[in-house]
Amino acid sequence: MLQDAADRHRLGAYLRDRRQRLDAAALGFDGRRRTPGLRREEVAQRAHISTTWYTWLEQGRGGAPSPRVLDSLARALMLTEAEREHLYLVGIGHRPKAGAPAQEGISGRLQRFLDAMPMIPATVATATWDIIGWNRAARLALADYEAMAPDERNILRRIFLDPATRAAQSDWEAVARFLVATFRAETVRAGADARASVLVAELSARSADFARLWSENDVRTTGEGAKTIRHARVGEITFEFSSFAIDGRPDLRLMAYVPATAGDLDKMSRLCSEV
Incomplete structure (x- = not known):
């Protein structure tokens, strides 16, 4: 149980860190805000999940997310492939399947x-x-x-x-x-x-x-x-x-x-x- 709580904390901290690195104005949101990055509801909107569910993930609540949710979050947070792999490892303990890349085309x-x-x-x-x-x-x-x-x-x-x-x-x-x-x-x-x-x-x-x-x-x-x-x-x-x-x-x-x-x-x- 303690390990599960630690894993959920790492996932929440990682999501919060990636969220705060995004440029709100560049992504079409109001750039005037007190804290850097996107708001939780904006990430949830981009990932097509509920704000409540996303908030729980950042707070270490609600259990492990599914691979589908992790892929949606990776796209919403504009993660690189290495960052997406890390998201999977801290989120559900294993790497994503190679056959389902987060991005199409080449860099x-x-x-x-x-x-x-x-x-x-x-x-x-x-x-x-x-x-x-x-x-x-x-x-x-x-x-x-x-x-x-x-x-x-x-x-x-x-x-x-x-x-x-x-x-x-x-x-x-x-x-x-x-x-x-x-x-x-x-x-x-x-x-x-x-x-x-x-x-x-x-x-x-x-x-x-x-x-x-x-x-x-x-x-x-x-x-x-x-x-x-x-x-x-x-x-x-x-x-x-x-x-x-x-x-x-x-x-x-x-x-x-x-x-x-x-x-x-x-x-x-x-x-x-x-x-």
Whole structure:
């Protein structure tokens, strides 16, 4: 009981501290107030919970909040992923599931990191292979993600359902087999089974090749390897690719494609300078 009370006190203190750090005027509230930050009722409003319930949480009353409430509070308090994880740990004693991030997309800092590699195509993908971040080199060499609707940026859909993407692969079977095996492993690791099952059902119905490869139950890690694509303007380009985890976002993976030879680098240089 004493430990429970201490845990509730830590949660309340953390909520109060984060609440007092927010800029009321910037969030559309009256900025004239005696104390810094938002009022309790304003946080409750942003989190879509009752003011009474939020007040109890800050006062260490009312029991442990649900994951849904913690996620609502994380959004209301504009927490980073690390802060959201801490909220879960002090609130209910364990980390949030990786498959339910508090924020969508990638941070500005990560985008600037991608943009700092002008000759190296780089993308950021979810566990279900939705591309949510890319740099200019990736757009020129791999695909024009900016011109696509979000659901068209899914790599599995492109590989199995788009004839142009299929034709651009020098060894389509190897690429498809690799993607299906890593998809199976990543979705389980990241807790994205529910989202994956919808995509699996769609692709199984629309692609006999996907259904065949999925039935083999292969599992692989993303790791690293080589990939050759046929580009319409500069011909074949071979890349050595590497996969990187993103700290604080276990649901995401960064892929960097380094030109394999001096000749491949020259092709990338010509490709990037043409546009």
